[in-house]
Amino acid sequence: MHPLTRSRQDYLKALFLLEAEGAAVPTSRLAAHLGVKAPSVTNMIARLAADRLVRHSPRAGARLTAHGRREALRIVRRHRILETFLVRVLGLDWSLVHDDAEILEHHISDRVLGAIDRLAGHPAEDPHGHPIPDAAGHLARRSLVSLAALPRGARALVREIQDLDGPRLARWKEIGLVPGASVRVREVRGLEGTVELEVAGRRHVTGSAALAGVMVERAMEGGSRGA
Amino acid sequence: MHPLTRSRQDYLKALFLLEAEGAAVPTSRLAAHLGVKAPSVTNMIARLAADRLVRHSPRAGARLTAHGRREALRIVRRHRILETFLVRVLGLDWSLVHDDAEILEHHISDRVLGAIDRLAGHPAEDPHGHPIPDAAGHLARRSLVSLAALPRGARALVREIQDLDGPRLARWKEIGLVPGASVRVREVRGLEGTVELEVAGRRHVTGSAALAGVMVERAMEGGSRGA
DNA sequence: CCACTAAATTAGCTTTACCTAACGTAGTAG
């Protein structure tokens, strides 16, 4: 019943991204994700709830309604098409496009979105590997695991990079850890919190915390133990 | 001292565009141009004056300071590069791009602007013929006259279309009245307020009020009187 | 000179979306 302002859109999108497992999202998580204080969240959630975009039981967190989810997917779609466009057509680096897309997603008309989508080749995934919802709001569901969670010897296919940290993205690109790449876990040193990976024939040692956002599809094991 | 919000940018740009002849811009004109009420303008002008972006003598209208003009030119540059990009790269019609550019001009980063400018071929003019200020804020000055003001028999070169009305722009395109076109005034019927033009070998009768925004460069006369 | 009009300004209110400070509640530790 209210116009979907930039802020409201941001809350809906954040809710969608944090809801992942269907669990309600606590106020504090939303606040952290959006970079605002908790009272602002309580307040905004109440307003979104009044418009039936989210449901909210006091002290139990918020979740999107079907209507809210539809709006959220619209924004996610815009964001991901924009990122793809910025990389594929404008030639920007994938480690830099997030912030621009974050703003532009709220300000382009459907007409411009359509043209951008066409120019980018109607992509099904954005440059970080995230699936792009179609215009009807359908999103391919995947079950991926974090590369940080794989045991020694596992092989996997990189599918999504959920991290937003620019320098880190640049690093992943440098070593070839991008969607589509094959990777193998050579060594896991839990005590030190490091992992040794093999990507494109080369080995790299990385902090496993940094790998949390690298989502992979585990491959069938083929002689994983030895050399 | 304040951040240049979208609104502030809009006021500066409007001021720049309306200042044309160096005359101070009255409150009412700004209000009409921006689609807000007069008190909102008085108020905002006071705030911009506090930041030394405009100068304002009560009841005498506002004018930009050098600093304000610099900021205004930045926005004008963005707007015109965006329009060119939307037409040349995204393939949108010139009659439709204004509104999109009007919003996007406030929301793209310098990085994206640079990429867009490159893709559009570093244009010197936008699709409506307006010169694009360079990055340093220099704008080619022209002295054009309105096509509506030309006498019978005059020949001219169309340089800029200052009109924003979509359907009208579509009409001009249809008859070939676009920047670069040669036009000749065949007849002026002042009483009826119509003009008969010859464009690309064909004649068209048009209300002269509608032609006010078609800015031309008058050509040397060559046997203008007779057939 | 007075009255009227048009334009500009002042005063005061609204909405959005944030904030801090104070308060409540639920779950854990002793």
Added chain:
DNA sequence: CTACTACGTTAGGTAAAGCTAATTTAGTGG
């Protein structure tokens, strides 16, 4: 059971940018 802590909510405040209604000012006609 009590006390502590973390988190959430309530209360109340701010800044931006708009609005309406009332007032002031400047210019014009009689």
